[in-house]
Amino acid sequence: MSNAKPLPLLDSTADGVVPCCPPLNERPITAEEAETAARMFKALGDPVRLRLFSAVAAHEGGEACVCDISDVGVSQPTVSHHLKKLKEAGLLTSERRGTWVYYRVEPSVLAAMGRLLTTTAPTARAAAV
């Protein structure tokens, strides 16, 4: 990957990347954590963008170019616009190869977002129900 950058939901460590934020029900998240995570949720908060994200994520090898995912019923410039937004939110990385730009979902980003939505055991966080 020529232009992979540290993704905003992940902290780089010597061992690699780790999710920045705990499950949403483990403790109230901080304002700073919320800024980062909300940007990513917002990027997925559009039906067309969500379908394109899924199309890239589900494509062979976890990557796709605009030419691979043009079947969501919007024009190619619109597809490119949405892919750019997803990239700006840190959800996709991209790499140019010849004529086409290929987009890739980093599994670690999906995992970090999924962790936010993981339910911790109620007994671990509250005695009274």
Next chain:
Amino acid sequence: MSNAKPLPLLDSTADGVVPCCPPLNERPITAEEAETAARMFKALGDPVRLRLFSAVAAHEGGEACVCDISDVGVSQPTVSHHLKKLKEAGLLTSERRGTWVYYRVEPSVLAAMGRLLTTTAPTARAAAV
């Protein structure tokens, strides 16, 4: 719960509720699935709303009233407005008890959203990388 309703990301079955959508990288999600899921992601796509959602989710017993979560730096009417939006998106349910309305996160909704972001094994979906 007096006013619990079927949540849009979940399908009711005889056995209970099951998530509507597969992991985003298992197959491209459909337009209908994307409409439902994008509405929920959009609801979490605001930093204040995300903090309030986390505050409810992390509160004792997984529920809270406005009186419990007023420390995010916005007015109580604004808190109420955001809680209403989260409720409309199907992320919270509510119940009035005396003076206060109590909000609750359904763990099954968190689980369903988390499942969308689960990474399926690449070998299960693509031979070529």
